[in-house]
Amino acid sequence: MQKxxxxxxxxxxxxxxxxxxxxxxxxxxxxxxxxxxxxxGLYDWKIVVVTQSYGPEARGGAAKSEVCISEDPINNIxxxxxxxxxxxxxxxxxxxxxxxxxxxxxxxxxxxxxxxPRDDAFLFPFTYHCRDELGNPVVANIMAxxxxxAVRDTAxxxxxxxxxxxxxxxxxxxxxxxxxxxxxxxxxxxxxxxxHEEEF
Numbered sequence: 061m062q063k064x065x066x067x068x069x070x071x072x073x074x075x076x077x078x079x080x081x082x083x084x085x086x087x088x089x090x091x092x093x094x095x096x097x098x099x100x101g102l103y104d105w106k107i108v109v110v111t112q113s114y115g116p117e118a119r120g121g122a123a124k125s126e127v128c129i130s131e132d133p134i135n136n137i138x139x140x141x142x143x144x145x146x147x148x149x150x151x152x153x154x155x156x157x158x159x160x161x162x163x164x165x166x167x168x169x170x171x172x173x174x175x176x177p178r179d180d181a182f183l184f185p186f187t188y189h190c191r192d193e194l195g196n197p198v199v200a201n202i203m204a205x206x207x208x209x210a211v212r213d214t215a216x217x218x219x220x221x222x223x224x225x226x227x228x229x230x231x232x233x234x235x236x237x238x239x240x241x242x243x244x245x246x247x248x249x250x251x252x253x254x255x256h257e258e259e260f
Contacts, residue, residue, distance in 0.1 A: 062186060076107075076130030077214055078139050081154050081201070083148030083169075085123045090200030092146070094124030095223045096205060097213055100129045103219035109134050122152065129214055144212055146204050148186070150174060167198060167207055184246050199239035206243025211251065219242060224259060 079096065081089040093110050101108040109128040126142070128134050144165045148152035149172040157177045159165060166178050171187035186204045191197035202224070209217050217240070224236045 063174075067154060072157075075129050075132070076139075077127050077142040077144070077212070078126065078142040079146065079206055079208065079212070080124055080126045080142045080156060080159070081146045081204075082122075082124040082152035083154070087123070087148045088198070089123050089125045089131075090245075091227070092201045092205045093127050093133055095202075095220060095227055097129075097206075099128045099219035099223040100127075100215040102224055104215050107134055111138065114153055122155070124152070124156070126131065127214075137193070144208060146208055146215070147173065148204065153177065165212055165213070167204060169204065171200070172251065182247065182249075182250060183242075186243070188241065189246075194235065194242070196235060200238055202236050202239040203243035203246075206240035206245075207238075207247040210244045210247030240249070 072199045081092045083089050090112050090181050097108040097110045100106045101234040107130045111126045113127065128129070128139065140159070141161050142159050143161060145153075145156055145160045146167045146169065147156065148169045153173050154164070154177065157166065166176070166181040168176055168181055168183050169186045170183040173183065176183055184207060186200040190200045190203055195204060205220065206217075208214060209220060220240060221237055224240065225233050228236055248259055
């Protein structure tokens, strides 16, 4: 299955991909950013920069984690436009959609997003699926990360799995890897459907 054609930001003479995870505190956004950055940097040998922002409250307030990934040194760690937005609720989706490039990718959790601002958005009920199929909605952020890996060439899936096993205690490895694989599979299914529709 082919990923979407890779388009990168050109900032300060180098090319990079900018991915932002956004939602509310407690949804694992910082963890998603950390895992993606560590996988891309330590295992895929790319240059990465991670920035994080919390709302007024650590849990329940607005939060985002942004990862810049490049094969060259990164000069601008706060680009004004992003290539991928992974939004886990409606508020963060509405707040950050203006920062997404016209050709950028929007991935949203339809468990909490009822009105996607773009017709080409990739929507999947990550939270509900993890609750009903995996038995734990807490790993919705990891499932969304797996979805991202399938639609955009940011880091390899093998590198992310290795990182998951470093970040989480061993008793949580199976659940998180299962969530990642489920997200990846859901995205591949959607990409195949879109490719089929384009043929007609």
